[in-house]
Amino acid sequence: MKQPLANQVYDTPLDEIMDRWKRDSSYLIEMLQDVQEHYRHIPEEAARRLSEELDVPLNRVFHIATFYKGFTLEPRGKYPIAVCTGTACHVKGGSRILENVMRELGVEREGQATQDLLFSVESVRCLGCCGLAPVVTVAGEVHGDTSTVKTLKIVEELRKHAQSS
Amino acid sequence: MSATPHDTVGRDTTGDAIPGGYRIHMMLCAGTDCAGRGSYRVKEALEREITRHGLSHEVAIGMSGCRGHCGQGPVMVVNPGEIVYQGLSEHDVPRLVQEHVLQGRPLQERVHTLPPQTGTVPLISEIGFFGKQRLLVLRNRGIIDPEVIDDYIVRDGYRALSTALSTMTPEEVIQELIASGLRGRGGGGFPTGIKWKTCREAPGHPKYIVCNADEGDPGAYMDRTIIECDPHAVLEGMAIAGYAIGARKGYVYIRNEYPLARECLEKAIADAREYGLLGENIFDRGFDFEVSIHRGAGAFVCGESSALMASMEGRPGEPRAKYIHTVEHGLWDRPTNLNNVETYANVPPIILRGAQWFTSIGTGDVSENPWGGSKGTKVFSLVGKVHNTGLVEVPMGITLREIVFDIGGGIPKGKKFKAVQTGGPSGGVIPEELLDLPVDFDQLTRVGSMMGSGGMIVMDETDCMVDIARYFIDFLIGESCGKCLPCREGLTQISTLLNDICNGEADEHTITLLEELSNTVKECSLCALGGSAPNPVLSTLRYFRDEYEAHVREKRCPAGVCKALITYSIDPARCTGCTLCARNCPQDAISGENKKPHSIAVDLCIKCGICRDVCPHDAVIVH
Numbered sequence: 001m002k003q004p005l006a007n008q009v010y011d012t013p014l015d016e017i018m019d020r021w022k023r024d025s026s027y028l029i030e031m032l033q034d035v036q037e038h039y040r041h042i043p044e045e046a047a048r049r050l051s052e053e054l055d056v057p058l059n060r061v062f063h064i065a066t067f068y069k070g071f072t073l074e075p076r077g078k079y080p081i082a083v084c085t086g087t088a089c090h091v092k093g094g095s096r097i098l099e100n101v102m103r104e105l106g107v108e109r110e111g112q113a114t115q116d117l118l119f120s121v122e123s124v125r126c127l128g129c130c131g132l133a134p135v136v137t138v139a140g141e142v143h144g145d146t147s148t149v150k151t152l153k154i155v156e157e158l159r160k161h162a163q164s165s
Numbered sequence: 166m167s168a169t170p171h172d173t174v175g176r177d178t179t180g181d182a183i184p185g186g187y188r189i190h191m192m193l194c195a196g197t198d199c200a201g202r203g204s205y206r207v208k209e210a211l212e213r214e215i216t217r218h219g220l221s222h223e224v225a226i227g228m229s230g231c232r233g234h235c236g237q238g239p240v241m242v243v244n245p246g247e248i249v250y251q252g253l254s255e256h257d258v259p260r261l262v263q264e265h266v267l268q269g270r271p272l273q274e275r276v277h278t279l280p281p282q283t284g285t286v287p288l289i290s291e292i293g294f295f296g297k298q299r300l301l302v303l304r305n306r307g308i309i310d311p312e313v314i315d316d317y318i319v320r321d322g323y324r325a326l327s328t329a330l331s332t333m334t335p336e337e338v339i340q341e342l343i344a345s346g347l348r349g350r351g352g353g354g355f356p357t358g359i360k361w362k363t364c365r366e367a368p369g370h371p372k373y374i375v376c377n378a379d380e381g382d383p384g385a386y387m388d389r390t391i392i393e394c395d396p397h398a399v400l401e402g403m404a405i406a407g408y409a410i411g412a413r414k415g416y417v418y419i420r421n422e423y424p425l426a427r428e429c430l431e432k433a434i435a436d437a438r439e440y441g442l443l444g445e446n447i448f449d450r451g452f453d454f455e456v457s458i459h460r461g462a463g464a465f466v467c468g469e470s471s472a473l474m475a476s477m478e479g480r481p482g483e484p485r486a487k488y489i490h491t492v493e494h495g496l497w498d499r500p501t502n503l504n505n506v507e508t509y510a511n512v513p514p515i516i517l518r519g520a521q522w523f524t525s526i527g528t529g530d531v532s533e534n535p536w537g538g539s540k541g542t543k544v545f546s547l548v549g550k551v552h553n554t555g556l557v558e559v560p561m562g563i564t565l566r567e568i569v570f571d572i573g574g575g576i577p578k579g580k581k582f583k584a585v586q587t588g589g590p591s592g593g594v595i596p597e598e599l600l601d602l603p604v605d606f607d608q609l610t611r612v613g614s615m616m617g618s619g620g621m622i623v624m625d626e627t628d629c630m631v632d633i634a635r636y637f638i639d640f641l642i643g644e645s646c647g648k649c650l651p652c653r654e655g656l657t658q659i660s661t662l663l664n665d666i667c668n669g670e671a672d673e674h675t676i677t678l679l680e681e682l683s684n685t686v687k688e689c690s691l692c693a694l695g696g697s698a699p700n701p702v703l704s705t706l707r708y709f710r711d712e713y714e715a716h717v718r719e720k721r722c723p724a725g726v727c728k729a730l731i732t733y734s735i736d737p738a739r740c741t742g743c744t745l746c747a748r749n750c751p752q753d754a755i756s757g758e759n760k761k762p763h764s765i766a767v768d769l770c771i772k773c774g775i776c777r778d779v780c781p782h783d784a785v786i787v788h
């Protein structure tokens with residue numbers, strides 16, 4: 001059994017993604033998910049090509065890309081930070097952690113990346129491990145029983161790591 | 166039902182499934198919580214240590230799905246004796262092997278303890294957390310390795326399917342389900358047998374079976390755990406539904422946030438296919454059934470039947486009006502049976518042990534009317550302000566008090582119980598006066614909440630009920646599909662009113678307006694998302710009106726949550742001057758000398774709460 005929540009990153013360009021789903025437009029959502037995983041957002045160019053190749057109106061591709069929470073139109077940071085604000089985490093201060101981390105990293109909107117593109121901050125509604133509340137994931141790794149201070153420490157370490165390499 | 170040592174399938178350290186024969190079986194939890202706390206590192210350390218002592222042929226080490234005891238992970242159960250360890254780390258391993266394996270006595274300091282330190286209680290059945298539970302859906306939890314199909318088969322797996330195919334007609338299967346009184350576990354509580362019957366009788370071909378694993382309730386994880394610890398039970402339930410309804414194709418619609426559950430399910434489907442338990446001509450009875458997986462993309466509304474099916478067809482997940490039923494016009498306009506994960510997992514035991522056995526558990530009488538009671542068990546995710554957080558499975562009819570205090574072990578840090586929230590964003594809060602309420606579909610609805618899919622969030626005196634209502638409304642604003650006006654605009658207005666109350670900018674009139682608006686949204690929305698969205702507001706108003714009134718009349722938040730109405734200060738009697746808060750304050754608003762009481766400059770304070778988090782002496786207080 002693999003470690004949970006490991007971010008699967010496919011090393012495949014758009015064509016392979018479309019082939020994987022047999023270029024069948026009823027799998028458009030699945031394809032967009034793979035695009036999101038690969039590029040960390042839905043690039044406009046990818047949306048256009050999907051629309052042309054699958055013969056789906058472009059507005060439908062964007063309707064879907066903006067309807068579902070899992071898709072973003074702007075790139076996430078290299079280390080996306082997701083603060084759980086599910087109910088269990090909310091009552092244990094999750095929403096406060098979100099606010100504090102955004103303020104300290106200078107991120108104004110959820111989903112936005114920091115200026116150096118290293119981090120982005122967003123909320124998620126329940127990661128399904130509420131027993132560990134409050135929970136934050138950084139680059140897919142789960143940190144339970146956490147706090148603002150602990151999260152900012154992880155951020156500092158990753159930033160140092162990124163600067164030294 | 167609990168595990169007896171001889172029916173546990175052990176696994177040796179090389180990972181091959183073996184049918185027992187070991188002296189000791191160790192099962193570590195591989196659920197997301199425990200894995201997050203390092204259960205895999207403990208497993209590797211154990212394997213090294215056992216090998217070092219040359220005991221690999223005597224001690225089997227395996228991973229199991231979530232045991233539900235998540236607050237205390239990593240958890241490990243050792244048989245014989247069903248001894249439960251908790252909070253393990255790799256550093257405990259040498260001593261654990263020394264004591265338990267070599268000396269034959271449990272390592273006392275890591276054995277499960279009851280929250281108020283009443284001494285060690287090593288047996289599963291003696292731990293309150295497990296003692297009052299009744300494991301039906303989670304019967305294999307922690308006993309089988311979810312990735313090994315043989316483990317499931319040894320525990321009667323796929324026998325219900327074989328019984329149904331070889332000894333029962335589809336109509337008889339449906340009759341058994343109706344007689345069992347099983348009601349949908351996804352929230353609505355619709356009788357499953359009746360739904361199957363309608364779908365079987367609906368004209369149109371082919372028909373589809375869909376399993377709802379979207380688990381949208383933010384703060385609950387029953388379905389994920391069921392899939393992660395016993396995926397074949399869900400597949401078997403779906404196959405039986407396929408046989409009863411006359412469908413050959415099933416889909417599982419699963420949240421994208423659950424990669425581990427998805428992998429687990431993918432493996433289970435592949436294994437079942439290899440064993441001929443899915444695919445063509447199952448058990449040589451001429452019945453074909455295939456299952457595939459659809460990933461959701463993060464939208465609460467996609468848990469709703471018609472939105473879910475729209476999403477599966479590759480469209481935005483927008484509901485349609487309820488008078489067109491998905492059992493008749495579902496996926497690609499064909500008759501489609503949608504049930505929740507837990508509902509399907511209930512099916513195999515009902516077929517194997519019979520409706521009569523099932524009706525012996527639970528409340529009411531379903532012999533005449535399937536709505537006449539709530540039968541069987543329900544899995545809840547018990548989280549929030551309780552000692553033992555985790556997944557629990559209890560017989561219907563148990564009281565909330567038993568769940569929160571006996572199983573959950575009460576409220577931590579000596580705080581006072583305030584309310585429990587059930588039903589997720591569609592549900593409501595239940596106050597202390599109603600703690601003796603028996604938990605079933607109809608009782609919860611009667612008091613203004615609902616069963617929902619099984620989220621149960623315990624709140625203490627430091628949780629503000631207005632804030633909780635605002636929390637759910639804000640969640641739903643983000644999730645409303647926007648198709649109909651009452652939900653789209655109404656919820657935004659409700660949120661504005663709640664914000665005014667939390668910010669101390671409201672008067673009595675606001676509360677009246679809030680009530681009127683909530684009732685309008687409830688009446689006029691197109692789908693059940695909007696229709697139930699005001700419930701958190703209405704139920705907090707019903708039981709905690711005084712708290713709303715304190716916000717508007719006295720501009721005071723009694724629980725100390727609403728930022729605009731509180732101030733932070735430091736209790737000089739408790740402060741030891743350790744300087745921790747001052748060093749962590751992002752505003753440099755805290756001053757004081759080393760080893761002397763500190764103080765907060767109110768004009769600089771942004772009420773971020775960090776000082777309160779870091780203070781080791783609980784000296785930071787909120788008014």
Ligand SMILES: Cc1cc2nc3c(=O)[nH]c(=O)nc-3n(C[C@H](O)[C@H](O)[C@H](O)COP(=O)(O)O)c2cc1C
Pocket residue numbers: 348349350351352353354355357377378379380381382465466467468469470503504505506508618692693694
């Ligand atoms: C907004 C909304 C969200 C829902 N979310 C879920 C969900 O996450 N999981 C689920 O099983 N049912 C959910 N439901 C209920 C389903 O529409 C459906 O009733 C259920 O899956 C039927 O299965 P059951 O009869 O086995 O409960 C939701 C309903 C609504 C209106």
Ligand code: SF4
Pocket residue numbers: 466483484644645646647648649650652653690691692693694695696
């Ligand atoms: S009630 Fe809300 S979610 Fe349901 S159809 Fe209307 S806008 Fe969409």
Ligand code: FES
Pocket residue numbers: 084085086087088089090125126127128129130131133134135383384385
């Ligand atoms: S509420 Fe945060 S993990 Fe469930």
